[in-house]
Amino acid sequence: MPLLVVGSVALDSVETPTERRDNVLGGSAVFFSYAASYFSPVRLVGVVGEDWPAQHTELLEQRRIDTSGLQIVPGEKTFRWRGKYLPNMNDRETLEVHLNVFERFDPVLSPAQRQSRLVFLANGPPRAQLKVLDQLEAPVLTVADTMDLWINIQHSDLMTVLRRIDGLVMNDSEARLLTGDENLVRAGHKVRELGPRFVVIKKGEHGAMFFSEHETYVLPAYPTPNVVDPTGAGDSFAGGMMGYLAERGSFEPKILKEAMGYGIVVASFNVEDFSLERMRSIERQDLDQRLGEYRQMLSF
């Protein structure tokens, strides 16, 4: 089933307690696309400036990612983010954000993109997410991400998004902020009552929780000893999840749970190096093998 992602494409500069990288490939739509591409072709919609290195596009194209929706705007610069991870590697400080061309990102879908069946609205302004939803002609599964900024400054539009999507993916702190409930089990269901059929709460190194009308479950993160750079963990999780759903073409509870498992496993690889480096070094069979180990870990 055709899978579409709309979101940020960025050049990231990342500092960890032991290393740093400058201007490496990043952005929510990039991590999502690459992670999803192990399972399904992906259509990426985003925007960059004229400083965008052509080899980044080639890298994505090599993996069945259709970048015809990646608009390059002359005279503009690509979105840049600089961040620093604290020693626990779970919390981070944003040191610099230059939205640049992303600030006026107004996604216009092509006729083919409008026909996408599965759609992921990566973290972005709820107003822009609504514009994408308006253009879809035959969606069967729409999932969005969001963040504290939009909960605070575009609350009403976010509420509209929640009533129109099938699934929401968000961080634990954001679920607490949105609902005012510190207990994540209650918070997850409160978010679900705002509209989405299912809600996924991401807990970073502690895994992810799933909420639907009839199901509540939590799956831990795969315990990797090699956490090098957590940037993009949440987006690669969502990419693995949605990619697997696109591959299977079914969203029944059993498949959704397997999709959560694949999301967790892809994210566990993603954090093992900077940017897309670790994901570039693996193939689908590596994901299957780690998923097997993960299942084994949880079975007793």
Place this chain on the structure above:
Amino acid sequence: MPLLVVGSVALDSVETPTERRDNVLGGSAVFFSYAASYFSPVRLVGVVGEDWPAQHTELLEQRRIDTSGLQIVPGEKTFRWRGKYLPNMNDRETLEVHLNVFERFDPVLSPAQRQSRLVFLANGPPRAQLKVLDQLEAPVLTVADTMDLWINIQHSDLMTVLRRIDGLVMNDSEARLLTGDENLVRAGHKVRELGPRFVVIKKGEHGAMFFSEHETYVLPAYPTPNVVDPTGAGDSFAGGMMGYLAERGSFEPKILKEAMGYGIVVASFNVEDFSLERMRSIERQDLDQRLGEYRQMLSF
């Protein structure tokens, strides 16, 4: 197999964001014993003052907990702890600690207690833990808990304890403190290399991790929406785990993992009310039912 626990017996005063209780039954050996008693008879060794209410002893005796090792010291007061949970219900502040009679706790085991095969050394000074180890005549599984205080002020004795026990149970922050490693997967194995055959790292609402030479796994907490009072969660976890091991009389990897599951499930009940209130309201079949739901949750 006879199970022995040596540790604190206390009167706790607990404040949560919405409720408070004063001078309720608590202490590491109490939570441990009650949790273990669903699976196995337990021998409790501890000390209290003359202010100790007799009905607390009766409550424990009703559940196959042998309290003949609970020394009542005339003219002394029972250990008292007062704490306050932050809104996230995972972090807490200690407001008052009066060690009272527990300050000079010097456990002397009876001939029967010395014959115990499974022994849990609840959190306490490593020097006292060593004294208990010295008195054991036929231990087959010794497990200890510890805390940041002992890592800081009795480091050398703690190192000796680690070389003499089979298993160590500790919190995530303590594992990081002891090893200087922020990554819990690496930290767990580093602790194991200090002596114990296996290490369990407790992560509060995020579950627990297990480390042995050949195994590394993480199991999430059971997602209960009703977290009323987390006091004793770690000790009831250990009690459920050790109680099940005592019942089975085997410590092979498969049984240890089931024991982890039971520990997690008992702890999930324990946090649903103050003191032992929730555990008092359930039977073994409630644990089996929730364990079934928990297994189901982790299977995909």
